[in-house]
Amino acid sequence: MAAGQELTPQSYIQHHLGNLTYGKLPEGYARDCHGHAETVAADVWTFACNGAEAKAMGFNAFHVDSLAWSGGIGILFCLIFWLAARRATSGVPGGFLNFIETIIDFIDAQVRDSFHGKSKVIAPLALTIFCWVFLMNAMDLIPVDAVPKTFEWVMVSFFGWDAHAAYFKIVPTTDPNITLGMSFTVMFLIIGFTIKAKGVGGFIGSLALHPFQADNIVVKCLLIPINFLLETIGLLSKPVSLGLRLFGNMYAGEFVFILLAAMMGTWQVIGAWPWAVFHILVITLQAFIFMVLTIVYLSMAVEDH
């Protein structure tokens, strides 16, 4: 925090809930970056220095921290499993390979239980979701200040940033963009699976001819708009609930950690420990739920009603 500025629990919490945002500030926006006031002459891509600027950027912005951490963690996950895949043997597996095989076996069993069609995508998809989401969630267990304060120190010392602008969130799944980005990808997969299994006509039929059915052609036509409305809401509610469930759980967990940190300062390492232990359950469970629901949605898309 910059000298002379008061550190209140509110500002501490707000700072912890802000993302490092890189985006386009619109022309004529009046910036007020902790004492440096200026008006943007033309559209400019820059880092937002406070929450208001991030809001003003609207859709044309990236959460750099979320994307970097989720990408980094994803690459780490791919690397670990790729190493295991290269060593994969039908002989006696070593300790590391054994661990990876346990996970693969577990995912494979889940997919076999829920998904009865044939697909090359679904199992790797489930594996990616489970492991990636689990690892992203697990970032929650790092003490809340450790990485952001390091980042702040680096940016202030070497790049001359204002400490207030150095937003940094390391748990990607506490960012709704991340969870919704995944869940809407799942929605497109649902649509894709439906079209692949039933054809375009079948997909439109699944939207228009359920849940109300009629034998009379006139009544059928009358029911189509109602069905379409209901089914479209149903289709959209799947990714929204999927994404918001993960986000909500992780955000709440992160919030408790931040509150504990705001109350206890350095003592958070001890104070947050019981919550961290409990949170391990939430981390695993949410990753598992996201995976299982994805499998269930996709199997519903493939199966006949």
Added chain:
Amino acid sequence: MNINMTIIGQAIWFALFVFFCMKFVWPPIIGALNERKQKISEGLSAADRAERDLVLAQEKATSNLKEAKEKAAEIIDQANRRSSQIVEDAKEAARAEGDRLVAQAQAEIGREVNGAREKLRAEVAVLAIAGAEKVLGGEVNRDAHGKMLEQLAAQL
């Protein structure tokens, strides 16, 4: 909590990782797992087969052993019979040999007795002649003759 292009970025990450897993992670590992399953089931059936083979082999070994025992007993029996026969034959031969030796010895003894008798006879003749000479040369005295005859007989 703004919704922005991060959502698209994350979707791209997601697609990339799923694609990577689909191409380079899932197939080799699940392939190895299935191959191992196959190997294990093959191994188990081979073990079953081996167990059956073992039972068969044990049965065969038992019957072979029994047969061999029977054969051995037969051979021993034969040998026993043969040996007792040999002993019997040897006894027979020994007895015959003994008889023969005894007969030979008796013949020898007989011959020697005869020879001695012949010799004695010759000597008796000589003595008789000597006695008669003494008798004819002296007075016949019953007592003296008797004494001489006694001497003669003692010389025999």
